[in-house]
Amino acid sequence: MLKKSATLFTVMALGVTAAACGGGDSDSGASSSPSPSASAAATHAPKPELRVLMQYDRIDPNQDYTGKKIIELTGYPVKYEMLPAENPDEKLNLLVTNQEPFDVMKLNSAQFYKLATAGALEPLDDLINKLGPNIKNAINEKSWESTKINGKIYAIPETGSGIAISEELIVRQDWLDELGLQVPTNTDELYTVLKTIKEKKNVIPLVGSKDSIQSLLGDIAAAFGVTTWWVDNNGTLTHQVETPQMKEFLTYMNKLYKEGLIDSELPLSTSAKAIEKFSSGKAAMYKLAWFNAPNTINALTKNNPNAKVSVIPFLKGKDGKAQVFANTGTTWFIAIPKYSKNKEEAFKFLDKKLEPAIFKELAIGIEGTHHKVEDGKYIPILPKFNEDLNYASGFMTGVDEKNYPTYWQARVRKDPILTSYFEKFQENAKGLIVTDPLALAPPIPEIAKNKQKLDKLQLDNMLNFITGTQPISDYDKFVAKWKAEGGDEMTKGANAWYQSQKK
Amino acid sequence: MKTASSPSAVSVAGKSKPKTGIRPTLPERIFNVFNYVFFTLMGITTLLPFVNLIAKSLSSEAAVISGIVNLWPIGFQLGTYKFVLQDAAFMNSMKISIFLTAVGTALSLFMTTITAYPLSKPRLRGRKWFLLMFIFTMLFSGGLIPTYLLMHKLHLVNTLPVLFLPAMVNVYNMLIIKSYFEGLPDSLEESAKLDGAGNLRILFFIALPLSLPVLATIALFFAVYFWNDYFNAMIYISNPSLKPMQLFLKELLLSSGDFMRNETLNVDAALNTSPQSIQAASIMIATVPILLVYPFLQKYFVKGVLVGSVKG
Numbered sequence: 001m002l003k004k005s006a007t008l009f010t011v012m013a014l015g016v017t018a019a020a021c022g023g024g025d026s027d028s029g030a031s032s033s034p035s036p037s038a039s040a041a042a043t044h045a046p047k048p049e050l051r052v053l054m055q056y057d058r059i060d061p062n063q064d065y066t067g068k069k070i071i072e073l074t075g076y077p078v079k080y081e082m083l084p085a086e087n088p089d090e091k092l093n094l095l096v097t098n099q100e101p102f103d104v105m106k107l108n109s110a111q112f113y114k115l116a117t118a119g120a121l122e123p124l125d126d127l128i129n130k131l132g133p134n135i136k137n138a139i140n141e142k143s144w145e146s147t148k149i150n151g152k153i154y155a156i157p158e159t160g161s162g163i164a165i166s167e168e169l170i171v172r173q174d175w176l177d178e179l180g181l182q183v184p185t186n187t188d189e190l191y192t193v194l195k196t197i198k199e200k201k202n203v204i205p206l207v208g209s210k211d212s213i214q215s216l217l218g219d220i221a222a223a224f225g226v227t228t229w230w231v232d233n234n235g236t237l238t239h240q241v242e243t244p245q246m247k248e249f250l251t252y253m254n255k256l257y258k259e260g261l262i263d264s265e266l267p268l269s270t271s272a273k274a275i276e277k278f279s280s281g282k283a284a285m286y287k288l289a290w291f292n293a294p295n296t297i298n299a300l301t302k303n304n305p306n307a308k309v310s311v312i313p314f315l316k317g318k319d320g321k322a323q324v325f326a327n328t329g330t331t332w333f334i335a336i337p338k339y340s341k342n343k344e345e346a347f348k349f350l351d352k353k354l355e356p357a358i359f360k361e362l363a364i365g366i367e368g369t370h371h372k373v374e375d376g377k378y379i380p381i382l383p384k385f386n387e388d389l390n391y392a393s394g395f396m397t398g399v400d401e402k403n404y405p406t407y408w409q410a411r412v413r414k415d416p417i418l419t420s421y422f423e424k425f426q427e428n429a430k431g432l433i434v435t436d437p438l439a440l441a442p443p444i445p446e447i448a449k450n451k452q453k454l455d456k457l458q459l460d461n462m463l464n465f466i467t468g469t470q471p472i473s474d475y476d477k478f479v480a481k482w483k484a485e486g487g488d489e490m491t492k493g494a495n496a497w498y499q500s501q502k503k
Numbered sequence: 504m505k506t507a508s509s510p511s512a513v514s515v516a517g518k519s520k521p522k523t524g525i526r527p528t529l530p531e532r533i534f535n536v537f538n539y540v541f542f543t544l545m546g547i548t549t550l551l552p553f554v555n556l557i558a559k560s561l562s563s564e565a566a567v568i569s570g571i572v573n574l575w576p577i578g579f580q581l582g583t584y585k586f587v588l589q590d591a592a593f594m595n596s597m598k599i600s601i602f603l604t605a606v607g608t609a610l611s612l613f614m615t616t617i618t619a620y621p622l623s624k625p626r627l628r629g630r631k632w633f634l635l636m637f638i639f640t641m642l643f644s645g646g647l648i649p650t651y652l653l654m655h656k657l658h659l660v661n662t663l664p665v666l667f668l669p670a671m672v673n674v675y676n677m678l679i680i681k682s683y684f685e686g687l688p689d690s691l692e693e694s695a696k697l698d699g700a701g702n703l704r705i706l707f708f709i710a711l712p713l714s715l716p717v718l719a720t721i722a723l724f725f726a727v728y729f730w731n732d733y734f735n736a737m738i739y740i741s742n743p744s745l746k747p748m749q750l751f752l753k754e755l756l757l758s759s760g761d762f763m764r765n766e767t768l769n770v771d772a773a774l775n776t777s778p779q780s781i782q783a784a785s786i787m788i789a790t791v792p793i794l795l796v797y798p799f800l801q802k803y804f805v806k807g808v809l810v811g812s813v814k815g
Binding site: 059062081082095098160161276277289298300331390393 | 661
């Protein structure tokens, strides 16, 4: 009975969709995926269709220029699917549990770690040696470290656009001029400037956002010496939470907050809210990300044509040196599932995409059509570049690590404000950059397990100490709690890997 | 078996009660005025977010970012709407949604109605047991993962039918239609039988035309359900070409401003965020079609169609 009706329903459904999708829909959903036949005769067929699972993006990758270009340049017919923007991890579990026949998956580090340790991914060492000449050339020895689990490589690392500094403090220069103030160079001067602005202008001196730990830290924290997640203390790693510098930084911030120099709504403020306050002329200083610069600056000049903005050089610490933390490391992990029917072909496809000429075309298109070269810089040709390549990064499966940072900058040069802020930030950060000692570590189980929970704990407590909800004298209590809830375990795991690298 | 209903059972709508003649006292009137004012204001409050959204969608991006747009557009422009309507991915999802709503509503209404009709007849053998089976599914279900596995085994994952086939018979709506059918006078069926009509003819030519109000209501429920359903699509659809609009929209809104996933900054996502005014325009375009359905169904929400079909 049930079986009958199920078949009936399916037949009906197929009938309905076939009837409905008949009109001009080139890609109807009626064709359900054929069940894999027991005979593996398909492996000898030329260039099988590959199914690639991407992370969420707002486009239909099967219709996108880059998606079609990849098919054309590699010769592999590719079908793209995407994880949803919401609950991608749950969906991924469903797909893997059901052994959805994907051949390539683009994963974030948590997803990669989970699948690799569950034995769902194919180890790639042999394939790299046998079929991956381009991949070998494109990717640094160091980057491979991040995709090794128990000494075996389980994914191709994608490191993105190289080291780039994304945020720096900006200030209303017109107000500084009006009050006869200089751009502050260290935290004491910053305090004086903020105080004067508060007294004379009656605006919010400094706005910020509580979106993440990084958005609370930044320039001011770096001046106190709080930069990387982990600090190397004579060969052992300590988390930033346990450093005296963090306490100093929070004490300073609490002083600013108490005296009304930081936006009193900081614990509720998102970056959108902060930008709102800065661009509507209610605030004097904000740590801006360069990719938000066009919006922010355009809105500000629209509201107040006389407004002038300058970028505050990274603040110097007590020793007179400035430093900037740059988030680096592997962003994406390109893996081949164990149950894929086309492992070798999938790997060949990934290797083909990293052939230098093909990679370049997929990254920034064709010279003369999508970009031009002016004194060694790649300049996008608009609007063609945006129309075709706006979403090209999502299609990447590993990058040519030598050249991609240079190619990628074409993306920034599509807007003069964007370009100027991006270049200014990078220029200011030259020679000051510090990176995390764990930037290229593979996913470490103790960290993967605890990080999310502890980051939340750290963020909440930092906000409490800044706003004075908790007195700073309680800081050691918080550290003890942090350690008990997994901080100790995390530190152990971090050090175990760190020592193993030293040998 | 009930006999033919007494005339009093046939309610005559539209005839208001005669006034009692007592004029409301002053305090009563003050209370009434206050009531009207209060509830009018309440009503307007619910509209405000919507008005704000319309204003945002018509304002310049600079004004929206500065947070100065309230109920009236600042820096009026229509570029956002133009942009959204030219966005291939958005329009494709719109097409999917319209198809889903049309086909889903028609099929569900049909299936639910033909399920409800026999269940409304006391002479159906094992009616209680059938009803129990249906109501059981209202209270208990296999859960998400088993349901997913079932859909997977039926090869429905990543196809459009997965979004309307499982929802074809909605038990709650079925019960509403069933109780409406039960309210139809038995004498109608009897007289039709005497005239030689079979069960199907009675259903399609007598019961259904008399049930337009309830059918219209349920059709609206279904249409709104299919139009607004993003959850099933999120679970079953990973092929981007098959995303219905609500899912597309939800992801669009979710993904903006979230480039700090697992704290590796996704610069490219940051560079590609949609401006807030575009987001507002997308929401408007996604909401208006389903709002337009209401006035068209309005005319069926009338009572008293039964008057005169049976002599009292």
